[in-house]
Amino acid sequence: MDKIRIAHLYYDLMNLYGEIGNIMALEKGFNDQDMFCEITNLTINDKIDFNKYDIYYIGCGSESNQLLVINDLIKYKNKIKNAIENGKHFLFTGNSYELLGKYIEKRNDEIIETLGLFDFYSKELDKRIIGEEILECSFFKEPIIGFQNRQCILNNKDNHLFEIINGYADNYKSHFEGLHYKNLYATYNLGPILIRNPLFKNHIIKEILEKKNILYKSIPTIDEKAYNEYIKNFIS
Amino acid sequence: MKTTILIIYNKLITQICKIFKRNGSVFPGSIIKKHNPNILNKIKYPKYVIGITGSSGKGSTTNEVAYILEKNGYKVVWNKSGSNLVNAAITLILNNTNPFTKKINADILLMELDESYISQIFNKNTLTHLLITNITRDQPARNGHPELILNKIINSIGDDTHVIINADDPFLNRIKYTHHGLITTYGIDKTKYDLKEPINNSVDAAYCPICSKKLKYDFYHNGHIGKYKCTNCDFGREKVNFEANDVDLDKQFFTINNSIYHINKNVFFAVYYTLAAYTLCKTIGLSDEAIKKYLNDYPMEPKRMKQLTINNRPVNMIESKNENNLSYYEALHYINNQNNKKTIILGFDNVSRRYNLNDLSWLYDVKFELLNDKNIDKIFIIGRFRYDVLTRLKYANVSDDKLILIDNIDNLIERVKKESTGDIYTMVCFDMTEIIKNKILEANNG
Numbered sequence: 001m002d003k004i005r006i007a008h009l010y011y012d013l014m015n016l017y018g019e020i021g022n023i024m025a026l027e028k029g030f031n032d033q034d035m036f037c038e039i040t041n042l043t044i045n046d047k048i049d050f051n052k053y054d055i056y057y058i059g060c061g062s063e064s065n066q067l068l069v070i071n072d073l074i075k076y077k078n079k080i081k082n083a084i085e086n087g088k089h090f091l092f093t094g095n096s097y098e099l100l101g102k103y104i105e106k107r108n109d110e111i112i113e114t115l116g117l118f119d120f121y122s123k124e125l126d127k128r129i130i131g132e133e134i135l136e137c138s139f140f141k142e143p144i145i146g147f148q149n150r151q152c153i154l155n156n157k158d159n160h161l162f163e164i165i166n167g168y169a170d171n172y173k174s175h176f177e178g179l180h181y182k183n184l185y186a187t188y189n190l191g192p193i194l195i196r197n198p199l200f201k202n203h204i205i206k207e208i209l210e211k212k213n214i215l216y217k218s219i220p221t222i223d224e225k226a227y228n229e230y231i232k233n234f235i236s
Numbered sequence: 237m238k239t240t241i242l243i244i245y246n247k248l249i250t251q252i253c254k255i256f257k258r259n260g261s262v263f264p265g266s267i268i269k270k271h272n273p274n275i276l277n278k279i280k281y282p283k284y285v286i287g288i289t290g291s292s293g294k295g296s297t298t299n300e301v302a303y304i305l306e307k308n309g310y311k312v313v314w315n316k317s318g319s320n321l322v323n324a325a326i327t328l329i330l331n332n333t334n335p336f337t338k339k340i341n342a343d344i345l346l347m348e349l350d351e352s353y354i355s356q357i358f359n360k361n362t363l364t365h366l367l368i369t370n371i372t373r374d375q376p377a378r379n380g381h382p383e384l385i386l387n388k389i390i391n392s393i394g395d396d397t398h399v400i401i402n403a404d405d406p407f408l409n410r411i412k413y414t415h416h417g418l419i420t421t422y423g424i425d426k427t428k429y430d431l432k433e434p435i436n437n438s439v440d441a442a443y444c445p446i447c448s449k450k451l452k453y454d455f456y457h458n459g460h461i462g463k464y465k466c467t468n469c470d471f472g473r474e475k476v477n478f479e480a481n482d483v484d485l486d487k488q489f490f491t492i493n494n495s496i497y498h499i500n501k502n503v504f505f506a507v508y509y510t511l512a513a514y515t516l517c518k519t520i521g522l523s524d525e526a527i528k529k530y531l532n533d534y535p536m537e538p539k540r541m542k543q544l545t546i547n548n549r550p551v552n553m554i555e556s557k558n559e560n561n562l563s564y565y566e567a568l569h570y571i572n573n574q575n576n577k578k579t580i581i582l583g584f585d586n587v588s589r590r591y592n593l594n595d596l597s598w599l600y601d602v603k604f605e606l607l608n609d610k611n612i613d614k615i616f617i618i619g620r621f622r623y624d625v626l627t628r629l630k631y632a633n634v635s636d637d638k639l640i641l642i643d644n645i646d647n648l649i650e651r652v653k654k655e656s657t658g659d660i661y662t663m664v665c666f667d668m669t670e671i672i673k674n675k676i677l678e679a680n681n682g
Contacts, residue, residue, distance in 0.1 A: 011437050012439060012450070013443065015437060015438045016373070016376070016381050016438075017376060017595075017597035017598075017601075018438075018596075018598060018599060018600030019597075020436065020437060020601075021597070021599075021600035021631070025631075028631065043450075044443075044448075044450070062381050062382070062383045062384075063383070064383060065443070068443060128380050130377055130378075130380075130593070131593065132593060132595075147377075147596075147597060149377065149381075149595075151380075191596070191597025191600065192596075192597060192599075192600045195627065195631070196596065196624075222627055222630040222631070225623050225626075226623035226624045226626065229623040230623070
């Protein structure tokens with residue numbers, strides 16, 4: 001059986017809202033494709049190899065955990081940049097999205113330098129942005145459902161991942177949310193977004209399999225019914 | 237409007253609510269607040285103004301403390317109804333205040349307090365004591381995350397407040413770095429129920445707040461609560477003022493300084509609220525004897541809905557708290573520990589009673605894998621989010637032949653009768669308990 005390597009980065013710091021669900025979704029999704037998954041939990045002081053894994057995932061954390069993570073992650077800046085350019089898959093959910101920008105401006109005006117891989121910065125607000133999301137993407141016609149709970153806005157102007165149907169965009173003026181560049185996906189939506197959106201999960205799995213020249217098999221998955229029922233009951 | 241008039245007005249509205257059989261625990265306060273939002277600053281408080289807060293266990297602790305204090309002859313004004321927000325506090329306090337002297341008619345004001353609303357009820361330093369039970373992921377759509385809850389509590393008390401904390405919780409132990417007033421600590425020693433490894437990777441407060449090194453645990457009682465130590469600096473769960481030892485849930489007791497104290501329920505969190513109640517009473521000067529005599533008298537928790545049966549199968553109704561994954565886990569753990577053949581009814585129509593947002597992320601913070609239990613015959617899944625719950629259980633690898641989806645709640649009891657065996661445990665949210673109870677009664681009477 002072929003093997004897929006998944007790196008769950010900062011699993012013990014960036015896991016506030018059921019983020020483990022995304023790892024479960026990938027594992028089950030690849031297993032359904034007859035692929036064995038090796039999941040590696042990595043955190044501060046572990047050596048992270050940005051060539052080794054098929055997909056890297058970082059979830060959402062408290063603001064103080066986010067600072068601990070950036071202090072550790074920033075040393076990999078160039079390696080992450082190369083990995084992204086070389087087509088590695090990355091998924092950032094919740095406030096880990098902010099790590100990709102140039103800096104975070106805290107409420108006390110402190111500037112926290114972040115990876116600087118994309119041309120935007122984040123600004124911390126006094127009040128949290130919390131709410132349900134209905135989004136549109138370019139990969140399929142069905143809506144994405146999500147939930148946000150964040151402290152910042154950011155001013156990303158390019159490579160948007162989602163268009164807002166209902167909910168909060170990157171900032172109050174934008175109609176877009178998230179970032180999609182090559183095989184990197186970043187969104188403020190948090191929690192088990194891949195379980196709640198099986199089409200998004202399947203899209204990522206398919207892309208990873210294609211890179212390995214493995215044919216993706218379209219088979220029913222256990223989360224599709226929940227998605228369809230949610231759309232029917234709460235969105236239609 | 238003058239304070240005296242507002243106090244009388246509050247009492248009057250409460251009486252009118254009673255006459256019309258309306259809930260008068262919140263509404264009067266909402267009217268008074270419009271006239272004077274700072275009315276509670278005008279009151280003369282008794283010697284002890286005690287708050288009890290935390291993500292879980294605050295209601296049980298408050299009940300037990302009130303019982304011990306009242307039995308010891310103190311006149312206690314306390315929020316029996318469990319209403320713990322601003323309007324309820326105004327209603328309660330003014331109803332027990334003399335409109336002319338503006339003094340509260342009690343020796344002790346004891347308030348269960350919502351973590352987020354302390355500063356809206358009391359000025360800093362009004363509370364003489366604040367007991368904090370724990371800080372966990374709780375109502376994330378309202379509270380954000382545990383650190384924000386902790387900061388709200390810290391910002392609502394002054395150094396004149398004597399803080400009592402559960403030091404097994406590393407979040408709470410951080411308070412010693414910000415609070416310069418008195419601090420009393422309590423905790424539970426190693427027990428036979430502890431875990432060597434965390435329930436899952438979602439351990440909050442996993443890193444030292446001082447030097448950012450990962451905390452090392454000797455054991456976990458639950459979630460991030462246990463015995464922890466920083467490997468680099470002095471931060472850790474050190475010796476506490478009051479420690480529970482020899483915890484025995486089957487025999488329902490623990491010891492403090494070799495003296496036996498009973499718990500009124502055979503669950504681990506009962507040790508915490510009993511120990512918390514002991515610590516608080518001790519802190520305000522009660523003797524061991526005065527506490528023990530009544531603590532050991534404290535009424536046993538009635539077996540929930542003991543009278544209900546389906547086909548002579550007992551029904552245990554457990555109200556789940558969706559928004560608090562550790563509370564939910566504890567309830568699952570309780571069911572898991574029952575060694576009889578069992579059937580479970582799971583589900584919810586609303587995520588929370590405090591907000592109407594469909595945040596389902598907590599489903600993946602709860603270890604539903606516990607339901608892979610050979611003693612479970614069937615799990616019936618009900619409610620508006622039944623497909624999301626079903627998905628979670630499938631991800632937990634619960635076998636398909638155990639899972640039954642109920643699309644029409646009217647068929648639930650009949651299907652439970654026909655398709656399952658064993659004692660019945662309902663693990664549903666607040667909004668469905670009454671519905672199920674009525675369905676059982678209807679079925680039994682029909």
